[in-house]
Amino acid sequence: MKNSIGIKLFIGITLFSIIIVSFSWVLNTKFLEDYYFKKKQENLFKYAEAIQTMYSNNVNDIDFTLKSIEDSIGGNITILNENGIEIYGSMFMSHRGGKGKGNPKAMSLLTKKGLNKVLSGETILEYYIHPRFNTMSLVLAAPLINGNILIMESPVSSIKESVEVAKDFHIYIGIISLLAGTFLAFIFSKIFTKPIIELNKVAKSMAKLDFSKKYRVKNDDEINQLGKTINYLSDKLDTSISELNRANKRLMDDIEKERELEKSRKEFVSNVSHELKTPISLIQGYAEGLRDSVIEDEESKNFYCDVIIDEAKKMDKLVKDLLNLSQLEAGYYQLQKESFNIYKLSQKIIDKYLPILKERNITLQINCDNKKLKVYADIIRIEQVIVNLINNAINHVDDKKTIKINIRDYIEKVKIEIINTGKAIPEEEMDKIWDSFYKIDKSRARKYGGTGLGLSIVKSILNLHNNSFGVSNIDDEVMFWFEMDKWV
Template sequence: MRVPIKTKLYLGMIGLVLLYVGLVWLLNTQYLEKYYMSKKQDLLIHSSQIIDDLYKDDLGKIASTLAQLESDMSVSIRITGADGITKYSSIYRLINGKPFFPEATASPDQASRANVSSNYLKVDQSINDQFILEIQKDPILNRDYLVLERKLQNDDVLMLRIRLSSITESVAIANQFMGFTAIPVILLGCIWTVIFARRFTHPIIQLKEIAHSMANLDFRKKCQPQSNDEIADLADSINYLSDQLDLAIKELHLQNQRLTEDIQKKRQMEHLRKEFVSNVSHELKTPISLISGYAEGLKANVMEDETNKNFYCEVIMDEARKMDQTVKDLLNLAQLDSEYFRLNKTVFDIAALLQQVLYKYTAIFAEKSIQLSVAASNGLLVYADRGKIEQVIVNFINNALSHVNQDKIISLDLTPCGDKIRLSVMNSGSHIADDSLDKIWISFYRADQARPREDGRVGLGLAIVKAIQERHHNSFGAENLEQGVRFWIELDRAKFHTP
């Protein structure tokens, strides 16, 4: 059976209180009277020695001392001469002017000569070479006395007598008082035991609760010791252990989280690799099949007229051009992702570069009846890789030409934004789904899966834009507008960056 430590303290301390009370009562009952008797004997012997030292046959000089001894010790004193005549006595009293003494009916002188002490019953006697110490019982008064007799230096006899009934009564009163006080003492002891046990076990119970919390990986609870003892040291150790375990588990959790992220990244990279291989294979399969088919047709001389032969050659050349562009884009993207790639940053006028690129598209804009608008101020210097930023502009324009609707609106803007310059390209057309705004930057991703591949696009242009901007550590994005879709990038202003 499991007994709590609090109960053990209760029982142990209550047992100590009961043992103490019982032991005190036993000692009072069995030994207090003997101890008190021994002390009275020592006191009588000491008093007799004082009288012996002071008495020089002149009782008048020590009368006051004898009276003081009688008063202080409640003792009766009698001094008799060598002839048996009483010289001093506090035993006898006067009645009607005559001395009264219950020891005998004779006069004091006669009683002294007749050795009246022989009328007492001697209960116990102790004799040595200096004094006689005995317990006498008065048969008339039925009283017990402790009597000491000794011979003084002048051969007189000193007798000191004290009533033993007072000793017995004192012991009885003490035992009675002990009985009365035992109950409140036990009750107070029990109350104190409860208080002490609670104060003693409270930190232990608190430590137990903290240990249970630690077992459940909850390290928020801390023990606050109220004392400076071994329990406080144990509480500090438990708190320290809790902090260390909390730190270790947090670090372990962090390591597990990092490991999980690494595993997820590895799985994601593996998925991207497989998807990349699949997309590349798919994108190259079609032009290779077309080139192979038309080449076999030419070899077999399927078409005899020159016009059809030229058509076959144009298809082969066009598909070869598309395949070449795809391979170049893949190599470009791989180069940007390489850790060894370094940008060639210079300071240049972004507006001049924009006009230069737009000039190359003049014929295409005219052919497709594009309504072009450009908002750019000259002298906007940026610090970036000129060739890569030109590629970003080209990819944005190609993307706009591919998705512009029948409104044929394309607008380009250069806007200063603090230490950055934002370049944006907007085309009128259908909005991009919200869940695809972040996915369009992934290689081979197409927001419109139904769009045919005859436009020559394989979904690498925006992925290249993303890689270039990440190399420049600048932002990029896309957003739906009321008229269409706008793509944007940010560039570092040259006045904030030195080459």
């Protein structure tokens, strides 16, 4: 709360009530007495006038009125006849001189000058100071009809007393007003600052980027309008910052992708160079050998030429595979799908392999659930898949020299399994073998002319078809499999 608007408001309102109370107290002490005097005098004149109009030589007619006026002014009324004899007078008068004896005492309240003025028809007001008690009275004397005189006397002490009482009372009123004012100031500052404190809380959490807190709008005053504006600002900021974050995330992802692309591009170039290095240096070496005629005999020359042709073939295969892969991975490759008999296609491919299988003494079995099975796919690309997988099986078959091809009929799919007896593929390599240029055993791959592109071509083709594929080790066999959409 220190230095807060609430404290300032509280101090302000309290000071204000102190000033108001003090000011009214000063005014009171300074002017109340004078005001009382003025009022008293005015009243005396007013009553004198009233008596003048009502009086008609018979005091008894207005006796009751005179009594009530005496009560009002807190003093005494005396009426003297033309001979100076008291025809009406209060008790007070009697112990000064006595009633009906030509009262010189009532007259003695007036100065000579005053008495003359009254006798000449003027109404006068004078002060009388009691010689023994030293008390002061206001004395009004007025002429009545037939030379009668009205004398009204009101003690000033009663005025002073009333003023003192009023002043005392005013002090109590002041203290009570101050206490009430302070209390109200406290309540008021609390009520006034509560929404401001709430607004501040909302703004503070906004500064910490927490937009969950909202101002509870209660009415339509300026503070609540500010609350509404802050709520609106909070919503706007929330959406903008979230959008910004999303955009930033996308940008980061793009940068990451770009980085990965750049990395794979570099890897690709280095892989291609590496693949080409060996055949090029071999071709170069053997060609130079031929030119420099290091060897004379025909047989050796033929061997040199065979090496050169063989290496050139490998380079040719590499370039063809690369072109193939880049075509498939370009993103706009269009498959030419058609329905065809998968058993017939497999048989046709196997026929081409018969000489090599015979030469290497490999047994190949084909099992088909249904020889009439048709699939819907790009026949040329599927042939490529099967050729690649059979090639791998031939290159990796072990001494048991057995290869199996299973064609399985499922509900919506046809599954092809190509299985060769051989060494299991380590679990951690199973994902990597599908990457370009990846070979588990590099020197072995070189012997059979492997580029490490075969399985990545298979993967690309099957991904384009949206078909599943995979590899698993079963006992002493390795099984590669893939699925195709069944034509029904």
